[in-house]
Amino acid sequence: MGKVTIDNKTSVYPMPAFLIGANVDGKPNFMTAAWSGIAGGEPPVVTVGIRPTRYTLKGIRQNMTFSVNVPSVDLVKEADYCGIESGSKIDKVAVCKFKVFYGKLETAPLIEQCPVNLECRVMHMLDVGSHILVVGRIEEVYASEECLTDGKPDVDKIKPITYVTDPARHYQALGEYIGKAFGIGLELRS
Numbered sequence: 001m002g003k004v005t006i007d008n009k010t011s012v013y014p015m016p017a018f019l020i021g022a023n024v025d026g027k028p029n030f031m032t033a034a035w036s037g038i039a040g041g042e043p044p045v046v047t048v049g050i051r052p053t054r055y056t057l058k059g060i061r062q063n064m065t066f067s068v069n070v071p072s073v074d075l076v077k078e079a080d081y082c083g084i085e086s087g088s089k090i091d092k093v094a095v096c097k098f099k100v101f102y103g104k105l106e107t108a109p110l111i112e113q114c115p116v117n118l119e120c121r122v123m124h125m126l127d128v129g130s131h132i133l134v135v136g137r138i139e140e141v142y143a144s145e146e147c148l149t150d151g152k153p154d155v156d157k158i159k160p161i162t163y164v165t166d167p168a169r170h171y172q173a174l175g176e177y178i179g180k181a182f183g184i185g186l187e188l189r190s
């Protein structure tokens, strides 16, 4: 097996495409983020790497709350748009026709059209160079009823968007089922 070194140092495939929400000067704003993931379970913790120049980060600092909204494939245009335009110049909520609601934290805007919404309180902000790693405790999770099966989130109904990073830079839906987690690996046990 031949290996070569490649330039892109952040090559992970796929990445998520989330919509990060914050109230900036009292108004809801959302930005797309691919550099995000779950960091802990007890308490439940999510992280997002955000450049200091982002308008959304201003709002996160103001309230120390934010949201992580999981768009489905039918929101791909809106998800991309929120990663192109800045809320400092444009009302992205109006352009995208997002229906915004608030949960128990009251200052973290959530998008009704996104099937899953995490409502978060900032635990830490860590300077990691180009980005601020925002570490958030997930205080509440909201899910659209039509995306549940037997009361549990169903990924086939959620239809999340994945982001394929450089050089392709495109969005893809999830692929096919390939095996049971915590199960298929047992076939290698002797």
Ligand SMILES: Cc1cc2nc3c(=O)[nH]c(=O)nc-3n(C[C@H](O)[C@H](O)[C@H](O)COP(=O)(O)O)c2cc1C
Binding pocket: 017, 029, 030, 031, 032, 033, 034, 035, 036, 049, 050, 051, 053, 054, 055, 056, 057, 080, 082, 083, 084, 085, 086, 087, 088, 163
């Ligand atoms: C697919 C995609 C992924 C992105 N991921 C991130 C990210 O993880 N962190 C970040 O700071 N910006 C990321 N961006 C860029 C911001 O979403 C973009 O600069 C946005 O306009 C910021 O909006 P705001 O100024 O309203 O906060 C991404 C953009 C796209 C299209």
